[in-house]
Amino acid sequence: MMGLSSHWLADAAAGLANDMSDASFWMPTQASDQASRVDSLFDFILWLSVFFFVVLMAATVRFAWKYRQKSPNQRTSPVKHNFKIEFLWSAVPTVLLVVIFAWGFNDFTALSATPSNALNLRVVAKQWAWTVSYPQLDRECTPTIDPVSGTQATTFYLPANQPFTVQLSSDDVLHSFWIPAFRVKKDAVPNRYTGFTVTPTVPGSYHLFCAEYCGTNHSRMEGTVEVLNAEDWAKFLSKEDERCKLDLKAPNYGEKLFAKYGCAGCHSVTEDRATVVGPGLYGLPGREESTSAGKVVADDDYLRESIVYASKKIVSGFEGKQMPSFEGRLSEQEIGALIDYIKGLDGHENDGGPTNDDKNE
Ligand code: HEC
Ligand SMILES: [Cu+2]
Secondary structure, three states: OOOHHHHHHHHHHHOOHHHOOOOOOOOOOOOEHHHHHHHHHHHHHHHHHHHHHHHHHHHHHHHHHHOOOOOOOOOOOOOOOOHHHHHHHHHHHHHHHHHHHHHHHHHHHHHHOOOOOOEEEEEEEEOOEEEEEEOOOOEEEOOEEOOOOOOEEEEEEEEOOOOEEEEEEEOOOOEEEEEHHHOEEEEEOEOOOEEEEEOEOOOEEEEEEEOOOOOOOHHHEEEEEEEEOHHHHHHHHOOOOOOOOEOOOOOOHHHHHHHHOOHHHOEOOOOOOOEOOOOOOOOOOOOEEEEOOEEEEOOHHHHHHHHHOHHHOOEOOOOOOOOOOOOOOOOHHHHHHHHHHHHHOOOOOOOOOOOOHHHHO
């Protein structure tokens, strides 16, 4: 148990009242595999700073006293340079900074590695709410609006001890997806995908915030992450479960959009990669593509750009041909569904692909 005063302070500082049960003075509950890593580095930097603060202040006070002016006619002796001390005060901080950098970089890369059993979430930020969908499960968690405060809160669900990957995008301005108990925070940037992978470890209910000022109701852009044990997660997955409505547009939403927007009239989707008007899209994701802007790997960002801003990178061999601009015509969810569809053409598992039993266990 914590002291009364530190408990009050921590609550007040972070507004995390119900995350605080086993929190430390500085930090909320550790509820992911990333949390202890982040906290260790935080503690290391904190205690390192405390150590040098004490050493430096003690030396300052001692020297100020020892070398004080003892009589009015005492003169300062000339200060000469001292190689040993100068070397030390450069080398020691350099080594410490490199250690901090390597440590932080290591933790940062851990956030970027996506294991194949990860549950994939697509998170779209929009002034002033989050929409969280599960392309593998055909489910979508939408915000509920409090008519009095204007708070738009989204509750979504995760299984404990299974990694999940978030692919973030924004329909308007910069937002930032922040779950303090997981120690993860990532900006949602318009016209680009960002993301991370992390594993929740403790069943419970945790806060989600927007951590980037995004306009009037920024502080009311909230949510709750419910981390479920295996039994409750199985319940959530059952068809009868009412939490996060089954996405009625699914299945085959991407394929339907592909027909609806006329993509099918210009692009073949069969293995022969036949050219209709534009290039065949089979096998494109992950491949290296020659374009007017040089060679690029066809990742989600490239696919996104090819669909929304087709003229930015023209595929080699298609210089004279025009793909119509879809700028402003597709919602983030539609773009995501189209990308999932293209990625699923070769039947490979992918982050938007169909539900797969191995993936949801
Ligand atoms: C009028 C014909 C036409 C329509 C409609 C069209 N495209 Fe295209 N598309 C093209 C052409 C031509 C290119 C090649 C030139 C370029 O890169 O802009 C292309 C390029 C692409 C690329 C990049 C392909 C590569 O090999 O790198 C993707 C992805 C793509 N289109 C997806 C779509 C999607 C999704 C839609 C529907 C929302 C769509 N296209 C609608 C003609 C079309
Ligand atoms: Cu926001």
